[in-house]
Every structure is written in structure tokens, then in C-alpha cells.
Amino acid sequence: MTATAEKTETAALVTKQGTTTIADTVVQKIAGLAAREVSGVHDLGGGAARAFGALRDRIPGASASAGQGVSVEVGEKQAAVDLQLLVEYGVAIADLARSVRRNVITSIEQMTGLQVVEVNINVSDVHLPGDEEPAPSDRVR
Numbered sequence: 025m026t027a028t029a030e031k032t033e034t035a036a037l038v039t040k041q042g043t044t045t046i047a048d049t050v051v052q053k054i055a056g057l058a059a060r061e062v063s064g065v066h067d068l069g070g071g072a073a074r075a076f077g078a079l080r081d082r083i084p085g086a087s088a089s090a091g092q093g094v095s096v097e098v099g100e101k102q103a104a105v106d107l108q109l110l111v112e113y114g115v116a117i118a119d120l121a122r123s124v125r126r127n128v129i130t131s132i133e134q135m136t137g138l139q140v141v142e143v144n145i146n147v148s149d150v151h152l153p154g155d156e157e158p159a160p161s162d163r164v165r
Contacts (some may be wrong), residue, residue, distance in 0.1 A: 037101070039136050046136050048098045052091035055105045055143075059094070059133035062124045064115035066151035068093025070108050103138045110149045121145045 037044045059065055069092045093108040105128060111120055129140040 035142045044137075046098060048096050050090060051096045051103050051105070051132055051136060051138065052094045053100050054135055055096060055107065055128050056091045056094045058128045059107055059109065059124050062120065062127050063145050064120045065109055065124060066110050067110040068108060068111050069110070070148050098138065100152065101139060103132060104141050105132070105134070105143045106146070107143065108146045108148050110151050111147055113150050113152050117147055121147070 037046075056068055059068060095106045097104045107124065107128070109120075109124070111117060124145060125143045128143050132138060132140050
């Protein structure tokens with residue numbers, strides 16, 4: 025990145041009129057949504073996080089966490105992201121990781137002006153066709 029580009033990005037967050045601070049949860053949500061946009065990503069989070077998310081989905085009025093499976097470190101000018109992915113079976117994981125990384129970096133940098141210094145991806149599981157548990161209303165009684 026050139027010094028001019030870095031100065032422009034920083035200028036968006038620190039001006040003569042004041043400073044803009046972006047909360048970790050904002051960056052976490054952007055990263056989670058950007059990762060889910062990539063075809064081949066089935067879900068985010070480890071087994072326990074997904075189980076908790078499935079339980080939360082059954083509670084009326086509860087909303088899914090866009091930041092599930094995402095952890096971030098946000099500084100004044102830079103951010104680092106760690107993602108835990110569940111990928112679809114048959115997807116080339118290296119290509120998927122490249123696409124997820126590109127989409128997450130682009131989304132965060134465009135929306136926040138922060139420089140993303142790294143996006144670490146941990147593929148924790150592979151989703152197999154037919155792995156879905158039927159919804160409670162679909163079960164045979």
C-alpha cells in the first residue's frame with residue numbers, strides 16, 4: 025500500500041473535526057456477513073457455536089449472530105480477523121479460503137477505512153449433503 029493510500033484511509037477516521045472509532049463488534053459483523061456471502065461457505069463457528077446458534081434459532085424473537093465464528097482485533101488504523109468455517113463438501117478449500125479472504129478484506133476496508141493486515145481461516149468441518157437435522161415440525165411423531 026502506498027503512503028498516499030494509507031494517509032487517505034487514515035484521514036477518513038481522523039480529521040480536524042474529530043475522530044471516528046469503530047467497535048470490534050462492527051468489524052466482526054462485517055467479516056461474518058462477508059464470509060457467508062461466498063459460495064461454498066456453509067456456516068461459521070465451531071461445533072459448539074453452531075449448536076448454540078441452532079438452539080437460539082428455535083427461540084421466538086432471537087436473532088442469529090452475524091459474528092458467530094469470527095474474532096477480530098481492531099486498532100486505530102488496522103484490523104486482524106480470525107474465521108472458523110464449515111465448508112460445503114466438494115469445494116476446493118484453498119480456492120474458497122482465497123475468495124473468503126478477498127471478500128472479507130474488501131468489505132471491511134471499504135466500509136470502515138481500516139487496513140486489514142490479516143485474515144486467518146480455520147476450516148473446522150465439512151458439511152455433507154444430508155447432514156441437516158430436520159426441523160422440529162418436520163419430524164415424524
